[in-house]
Amino acid sequence: MTKEEITKKVTEIIVKKLGVTEGEVTPAASYVEDLGADSLDQVELVMEFEDSFSLGEKIPEEEAAKLTTVGSTIEYLVSKLGK
Amino acid sequence: MKQRRVVITGLGAVTPIGNSLQEFWQGLKDGRNGVGPITLFDTKDHVTKFAAEVKGFEPTNYIDKKEARRMDRFCQFAVAASKMAIDDAKLDVKSLDANRIGCIIGSGIGGFSTFEDQFETYLQKGAQRVSPFFIPMMIIDIAAGHVAIIHGLKGPNYATVSACATGSHAIGDAFILIERGDADAMVCGGAEAGICRMGVAGFNSLKALSTRNDDPLRASRPFDKERDGFVMGEGAGVVVLEELSHALKRGATIYGEMAGIGYTDDAYHITAPAEGGEGAARAMILALKDAELKPEDIGYINAHGTSTEYNDKNESAAVKSVFGDHAYKLLVSSTKSMTGHLLGAAGGVEFIATTLAVKEGVIPPTINYEFPDENCDLNYVPNKAVERKIKAAISNTFGFGGHNTCLAVKGYEP
Numbered sequence: 001m002t003k004e005e006i007t008k009k010v011t012e013i014i015v016k017k018l019g020v021t022e023g024e025v026t027p028a029a030s031y032v033e034d035l036g037a038d039s040l041d042q043v044e045l046v047m048e049f050e051d052s053f054s055l056g057e058k059i060p061e062e063e064a065a066k067l068t069t070v071g072s073t074i075e076y077l078v079s080k081l082g083k
Numbered sequence: 084m085k086q087r088r089v090v091i092t093g094l095g096a097v098t099p100i101g102n103s104l105q106e107f108w109q110g111l112k113d114g115r116n117g118v119g120p121i122t123l124f125d126t127k128d129h130v131t132k133f134a135a136e137v138k139g140f141e142p143t144n145y146i147d148k149k150e151a152r153r154m155d156r157f158c159q160f161a162v163a164a165s166k167m168a169i170d171d172a173k174l175d176v177k178s179l180d181a182n183r184i185g186c187i188i189g190s191g192i193g194g195f196s197t198f199e200d201q202f203e204t205y206l207q208k209g210a211q212r213v214s215p216f217f218i219p220m221m222i223i224d225i226a227a228g229h230v231a232i233i234h235g236l237k238g239p240n241y242a243t244v245s246a247c248a249t250g251s252h253a254i255g256d257a258f259i260l261i262e263r264g265d266a267d268a269m270v271c272g273g274a275e276a277g278i279c280r281m282g283v284a285g286f287n288s289l290k291a292l293s294t295r296n297d298d299p300l301r302a303s304r305p306f307d308k309e310r311d312g313f314v315m316g317e318g319a320g321v322v323v324l325e326e327l328s329h330a331l332k333r334g335a336t337i338y339g340e341m342a343g344i345g346y347t348d349d350a351y352h353i354t355a356p357a358e359g360g361e362g363a364a365r366a367m368i369l370a371l372k373d374a375e376l377k378p379e380d381i382g383y384i385n386a387h388g389t390s391t392e393y394n395d396k397n398e399s400a401a402v403k404s405v406f407g408d409h410a411y412k413l414l415v416s417s418t419k420s421m422t423g424h425l426l427g428a429a430g431g432v433e434f435i436a437t438t439l440a441v442k443e444g445v446i447p448p449t450i451n452y453e454f455p456d457e458n459c460d461l462n463y464v465p466n467k468a469v470e471r472k473i474k475a476a477i478s479n480t481f482g483f484g485g486h487n488t489c490l491a492v493k494g495y496e497p
Contacts (some may be wrong), residue, residue, distance in 0.1 A: 019149035031262070036149070043215040058211065 092321030093172025135423025185238030191427030246482030250430025272431030316423025322430025343374025362399025382473025388417025
């Protein structure tokens with residue numbers, strides 16, 4: 001997948017799960033600070049990324065804990081799936 | 084005379100015959116029928132294919148979109164009805180002592196369809212794909228928790244669970260807390276959303292549901308000789324109870340006085356009522372005593388009246404054992420003939436019906452009443468509402484487990 005494709009899909013998931021607008025989902029946006037997520041939302045988002053991108057494995061907890069912004073999530077997924 | 088009197092100052096309802104207090108009450112007076120084919124799931128494999136569903140309910144009219152997604156349907160009904168009741172009471176929590184305003188909302192079953200959905204996820208994708216929202220969506224007490232968060236209610240807060248007596252226990256407990264002085268106002272009632280695959284399958288296996296698939300509109304027929312079981316309903320009924328001086332001080336509109344409660348158990352069988360409605364009779368006697376009312380003061384009984392063979396027969400016997408000759412003078416009706424059986428929410432919506440019957444002097448009917456049953460020979464207000472000024476009324480609810488609850492309401496007099 002290209003970075004653009006990953007970004008598009010990540011944005012769609014966040015909009016759906018957190019009930020925010022597409023415009024709010026910028027690379028710098030923090031899930032908790034900017035997008036109103038709580039700890040349960042973050043767990044659910046990680047599950048959804050694992051499923052939607054067919055990672056085939058769980059994102060390790062220590063990696064998941066670092067995914068605090070939209071940008072960090074995209075970078076992580078690009079490192080796993082990017083070409 | 085009671086030290087602390089408790090009055091009813093707000094009402095909110097989401098029901099199969101209307102999604103607001105006004106529509107619900109008008110529906111009851113008009114004899115509106117809330118039953119229809121089940122649309123919430125595919126009933127291909129189910130014996131009973133109809134129920135009384137809530138129609139056209141849009142959760143985001145009452146709840147933030149993101150929050151609504153994190154709530155089971157039962158909880159959405161509870162939060163919506165609570166908002167209606169609090170708005171109706173004009174209860175401005177910010178200007179009051181929030182520590183003394185609480186919430187008790189029960190449900191018979193809770194997040195039943197959430198359990199089904201998540202168990203399916205578990206079977207298909209494994210334990211690690213179960214949603215983090217599964218538990219907080221399913222548990223029964225979460226409705227009262229959400230209402231507290233949304234409205235800032237910091238007083239006593241929990242859920243009651245007693246099957247079909249749940250909503251009445253919530254209101255009764257709230258009454259006790261206010262009387263005792265632990266709270267000045269309580270948001271209380273019941274909510275249910277059990278019309279799902281497992282819910283209908285389970286009640287069908289119990290042989291508790293009507294199977295009149297060829298004529299669902301005539302299926303909920305309490306006290307009628309041809310009754311063949313209850314009709315599943317869903318929704319929520321929530322009220323605001325308030326200590327009298329607290330209500331007067333803020334100029335609240337008073338619907339009526341919450342006068343007394345009676346709680347008993349049959350100690351007989353898990354699902355069948357005791358012979359002659361023995362436990363139900365004791366609940367009615369306790370409620371009258373607590374309310375300091377004589378049997379002759381009661382003009383109306385909102386019956387549990389489920390439309391099952393055993394409930395209706397035994398409840399009628401219980402009424403006769405408590406009221407004697409007066410049993411034939413007072414009016415008895417089952418609003419379940421219109422709404423279906425809202426299970427854990429029944430006590431909530433039926434307390435509202437009882438309160439409005441006293442306040443407005445209009446007694447809602449038992450619809451679908453056609454063929455008298457020799458075991459049910461009271462005046463069930465057949466098919467048409469009647470106008471009658473009454474001093475006081477009681478609402479009966481009974482639940483699997485043998486729980487019997489009777490709530491007494493009287494017209495407010497300063």
